[in-house]
Amino acid sequence: MAGTGLEELVSSKEIVIACGSGGVGKTTTAAAIAAMSAVRHRGKVLVVTVDPARRLAGALGLQGFGNDVKQVDAAAFAGTGVKPRGELWAAMLDTKQSWDDLVRRHAPDPDTEQRILSNPLYQNISGKFVQSHDYIAMERLYEIHSSGDFDLIVVDTPPTRNAIDFIEAPRRMAEFFSSKLLRLLIAPYRSRMVNLASKPFYQVADRVLGSQFLEDIAEFFILFQTMYDGFVERATAVERLLRDQRTTFVVVSTLEGAPVREAEFFIEVLTTKRFHLGALVLNKVLPDYLLDEGAEERAARLCDEAPAVARAGDLAVSLATEADQLERVLAEVAANFRNFARVARREAGLKRDLRSSPEVVAMVPEFEGDIHDLAGLLRLGERIWGQ
Amino acid sequence: MADLLDRKLVFVTGKGGVGKTTIAAALAWLAAERGKKTLVCEIDAKGDLASFYETGPTRFQEREVAPRLWAMSMDTEASLKQYLSLQLKLPLVSRVGPLAKMFDFVASAAPGVKEIVTVGKLCWEVRERHYDLIVADASASGHVVSQLAAPQAMNELVQVGLVRQQTGWMLDILGDARTTGVVVVATPAEMPVSETLELTDALQRETNVDLAAVVVNRVLPELFGRGEEEVFERLAADSGAPARRGVEERLGGTIDPLLEAARLTVSMRRSRTEHLERLRGAIDPAIPMLYMPYLFFRAQGLRATHQIADALSAELGY
Structure with missing residues (x-):
């Protein structure tokens, strides 16, 4: 790191x-x-x-x-x-x-x-x-x-x-407003003269979308074209800034x-x-302590030996509890550590997988x-x- | 209200990063396991769905990935082609020229077109009764409302034409609570809970689709039972106490990391519980909430899919 x-x-x-x-x-x-x-x-x-x-x-x-x-x-x-x-x-x-x-x-x-x-x-x-x-x-x-x-x-x-x-949004926005298809689509609404070559296009568009909708689209873009220069110039400037x-x-x-x-x-x-x-x-x-190998070993041992550990000496008495309850607490603590250690190891692996990192890498707990x-x-x- | 798996079309959504795809993959898996012919569709084709079944990449053309379980990914252009040829019976299409360009154009010009061919494809599969259940790994909460509201919006924007005639039956399918439902996935954290509540409001306000269930993903287990936390606190309180030293001698080293980890779990669980309570308190009590456990061992792959499917099965009472 x-x-x-x-x-x-x-x-x-x-x-x-x-x-x-x-x-x-x-x-x-x-x-x-x-x-x-x-x-x-x-x-x-x-x-x-x-x-x-x-x-x-x-x-x-x-x-x-x-x-x-x-x-x-x-x-x-x-x-x-x-x-x-x-x-x-x-x-x-x-x-x-x-x-x-x-x-x-x-x-x-x-x-x-x-x-x-x-x-x-x-x-x-x-x-x-x-x-x-x-x-x-x-x-x-x-x-x-x-x-x-x-x-x-x-x-x-x-x-x-x-x-x-x-x-890419600024560039695409600029491209969109200068696109050929846009001009093709709004052409008939502009000139009221339909180019024969483009007829099938309108037939399909009309059948699918309905002429009112096409007119709404056309009106919108004709209006928008009045802002075209300012808009494209602006989009280009935005990209330059990025x-x-x-x-x-x-x-x-x-x-x-x-x-x-x-x-x-x-x-x-x-x-x-x-x-x-x-x-x-x-x-x-x-946290890093989850990757501690010694702790992992002790957690594994505690998982297995919780019954014995809980009954050793006067441990339970000094914690003001019964051996059975202490055993459950110890077993939970051990199992919990192993669970999160597993996740922490998975995280560490994923971090290694990040092949091309920038120079600065910050980790936040x-x-x-x-x-x-x-x-x-x-x-x-x-x-x-x-x- | 219809049982979740007895519906025909279930959209799974939620804030980005909460595990939508996991839940969608597992829900479909469970349905197939229970004998339903199931189609699962990844709508934002990021390619994550395939990894939950450990199969090759999914495509628009559905593929059987397990017995009775079919998977596909949405491709709006392919869907439009299918839509135009099958539903609008437009033989012209192939001769119109670069359909892709036209589609891109119309779709950018007229928001709603991409959404409608997406939702339309799924509704069409329902209408044709190809499957018992279709599970959609839908878009994240920001976008799913406009997807589900698209047929309605289209109805208002497009006054005539074939599209207009087509939106009616979609609205019927989407609006029938026995047929269609939305599952919102959340995690017990502030933003996902807030976004879930905003989403359930927006779904009600702007669409006619029924909220089928809320799934709370990555719920941490309760570490200690009654009285146990006090015992833990006494053990953890004093690192020099004889009791603690006794345990450490036996295990051959410090148990600080173990105790720290337990503290972290307890406090994480506590702060998450607050969010869970806020969610439960704000969602209509009639809506089932399904709790999925945090998966420590595998977060992805078939193993995770199995585990979540089992948890879903238990929560649904099977």
């Missing part, structure tokens, strides 16, 4: 993007990195989260929905025993509102803007379409970064079904089969596509409770920050 922590990495970057499969502690990790940075360094740090646990959101002062950027109240640090040198800010991502903002920014006139916002397809895309989260998260990152208001921005990525969706030297990716995983496979895939994609892979954070790792306040975030942060 590499000895350096995240401190050096984070100090040299302006954007940190936490990614990994669902349920591995991405949000908490992102918030912990931001909190640590605000505690240790002067400067303004922002954490952008997608869907924080309610109590964690409360701790960061994020209530309800909305895209507002809010400073975490100094009072929230009161219970942690540390005085932050910098400022910690937090924001939640509201997909729908971010899309609406985007339309407002790029629409050529108020009438077009209104027609787009009220188009049923637009409402569907902006509100429900999962992939639209990916794009808008990156778009919002760009927006905040170019405002120049923050020294460091830490982003928690949306749970994507395909791990690379969000880094590849910028000031941006780094932190892959988060637990040591379980599926998340490890996804982390490996992620590391591979980031590397081959030449994004900056900064660190790997392994969360909820079982399984904490006993959920992390839902700044003190908890800082406790986690200490573990990943340095040695």
Whole structure:
């Protein structure tokens, strides 16, 4: 395991993007990195989260929905025993509102803007379409970064079904709006003249989807085309930012089969596509003492010999119990150790399997409770920050 | 309410990382073992399902992986092809040109198309009565509602056309609680419990699909019985006490790691119990909750599938 922590990495970057499969502690990790940075360094740090646990959101002062950027109240640090040198800010991502903002920014006139916002397809895309989260998260990152208001921005990525969706989202969005098929489909609605060569296409499309629906699609895209230039330019700029030297990716995983496979895939994609892979954070790792071989031997012996051990000398009496009860306690303690030692060995094996790790690898223990306040975030942060 | 395995179509969903695929694989395994011809379908084709049966990769074309148990993975494009040719009887399709491109296009342009061919394929298998039970390893909670609500949404968006005519019977199948149900998988932790509660609300609000059961996965065993924890505490309290030294002499070394591990288990179990109680308190008491044990020995593979299938069987009262 590499000895350096995240401190050096984070100090040299302006954007940190936490990614990994669902349920591995991405949000908490992102918030912990931001909190640590605000505690240790002067400067303004922002954490952008997608869907924080309610109590964690409360701790960061994020209530309800909305895209507002809010400073975490100094009072929230009161219970942690540390005085932050910098400022910690937090924001939640509201997909729908971010899309609406985007339309407002790029629409050529108020009438077009209104027609787009009220188009049923637009409402569907902006509100429900999962992939639209990916794009808008990156778009919002760009927006905040170019405002120049923050020294460091830490982003928690949306749970994507395909791990690379969000880094490709800007490019795909640009491609989509410049696609040939799009032009082909909306052509007849534009010119009211159907090209003969494309007839079978419309016949099928019409039979399957119905002409009203096709018209809705066409209207949406004709309207959207008015924003085309601004939109594509923007998507390109967003992608450039993701590849910028000031941006780094932190892959988060637990040591379980599926998340490890996804982390490996992620590391591979980031590397081959030449994004900056900064660190790997392994969360909820079982404690090292479970791998102690001497302890394993003693646990095995205790499993077998619990009846005899419990009846030796005045052991039971000195613990104010009966031998039978003591035997059960000892047997449980021994079996429990062996159970978790087994899981710990499986974790250690999976860690070895992570073939191509980045230089910085941080291990975070399984904490006993959920992390839902700044003190908890800082406790986690200490573990990943340095040695 | 219908017995879980007596339904025809069961969607298994939950927050990412809670073990949806494990539960779906085991549920299908159990059904097949109990004599039902079963199809299990991995919807987000990540390829994890195959590893639970230790078979080669699953494809759109279903394959028998164990007696009476068939497995497939969803491929929206293949599903659309099948849909167009079998249901819409569109012989034209092959001559339309690059179907894939058109599909990609329409699917991106019209959210709901991918969802509807996914759900449509499963509903069609139900309607054709090819299987006694179809288990879908569905998308994670963020996406499953839009999948299950797709026929309804489509009905509202598409006013005419063949798709419109097709959504009616899907809604009938999805809305019949004797036929279709959703199983939500959770683990006893804060986010999975919160997400489960949000999901069960959203399912009720936005779809007509019945919540069949909640499965709580990775439940840690209670380590100590009544009075035993006090004995443990007395043993663990003082590392210099004669009792402790006696045990250590006999075993030939310190038992600190053993005691630490027991403490960790007790406190983990305690914090998880709070989440379990919150979940039980918020879910309609009529909905069965099935508790699956934490698997120490194997988290994947056929062995894990067997163990979870056994646990499901016991929880379902077989």
